[in-house]
Amino acid sequence: MDIGSLIIIFIGGACASAFGALIGGASIINIPLLIVLGLPPHVAIGTDRFGVMGIGWAGLYKFHLKKIVDYRLSFLMAGPTLLGAVLGANLVFYIPENTLKVIIILTNILCLLYLILNPDIGLKEKVQSGGALKYWIGGLLCFIIGVYGGFYGAMAGTFLAYVLIMWFGKTFIQSAANIKVASIFMTTSAAVVFFLKGAIDYPLGLALFSGCLCGAYLGAHFSDKIGNLWIKRFFMIVLTAIILKMAFSL
Numbered sequence: 001m002d003i004g005s006l007i008i009i010f011i012g013g014a015c016a017s018a019f020g021a022l023i024g025g026a027s028i029i030n031i032p033l034l035i036v037l038g039l040p041p042h043v044a045i046g047t048d049r050f051g052v053m054g055i056g057w058a059g060l061y062k063f064h065l066k067k068i069v070d071y072r073l074s075f076l077m078a079g080p081t082l083l084g085a086v087l088g089a090n091l092v093f094y095i096p097e098n099t100l101k102v103i104i105i106l107t108n109i110l111c112l113l114y115l116i117l118n119p120d121i122g123l124k125e126k127v128q129s130g131g132a133l134k135y136w137i138g139g140l141l142c143f144i145i146g147v148y149g150g151f152y153g154a155m156a157g158t159f160l161a162y163v164l165i166m167w168f169g170k171t172f173i174q175s176a177a178n179i180k181v182a183s184i185f186m187t188t189s190a191a192v193v194f195f196l197k198g199a200i201d202y203p204l205g206l207a208l209f210s211g212c213l214c215g216a217y218l219g220a221h222f223s224d225k226i227g228n229l230w231i232k233r234f235f236m237i238v239l240t241a242i243i244l245k246m247a248f249s250l
Contacts, residue, residue, distance in 0.1 A: 084146020
């Protein structure tokens with residue numbers, strides 16, 4: 001692998017993860033970039049799963065220092081997410097990609113409409129009721145997202161943020177902090193599966209991991225200065241771009 005490709009993927013990963021640490025979606029940039037650099041699609045996905053572990057570790061470290069990680073909730077999400085990711089990574093060659101894209105597009109449209117119709121959501125924490133059932137349903141949602149995260153990964157962090165913001169009433173900054181444990185579980189378990197299948201390019205993967213580590217640290221560091229309102233605006237812009245991009249790729 002030439003040094004130019006390593007520099008490109010490092011810079012691309014750093015840029016993608018700076019906002020990916022807050023709103024998700026870094027893999028939407030990483031995976032196509034890896035394919036452009038010459039990797040087959042399944043190897044690009046595996047290499048991305050390895051690289052984006054850096055987002056989880058750097059983001060968790062920085063948000064931990066800010067004392068906004070709810071570890072009880074984080075680990076309750078992480079368990080089912082891990083199980084789903086292992087299943088999803090093993091299904092990577094069997095699920096029709098267009099079917100998955102249609103489901104993702106429809107889900108994003110519904111979530112975007114929900115955010116537009118509820119202007120205060122994600123800006124202030126809301127006290128949620130519902131007891132154990134709420135956590136069981138939340139765990140089921142995380143398992144489903146984990147399956148997708150292991151299979152493809154792009155936007156998996158965004159979907160986990162949906163659960164925290166819309167189901168558990170967290171703010172955008174709180175959701176960015178609390179998806180990190182689940183993200184680490186999801187990406188690590190998926191990376192192990194791709195490792196066992198020999199579907200990781202390690203030079204590019206290490207360059208991507210380093211870029212994601214740097215970008216995510218900076219994104220988490222400046223999260224307070226950006227604030228929930230601007231993070232929500234970026235979130236909605238990214239959702240709109242994703243919907244349009246995926247719709248035109250069908």
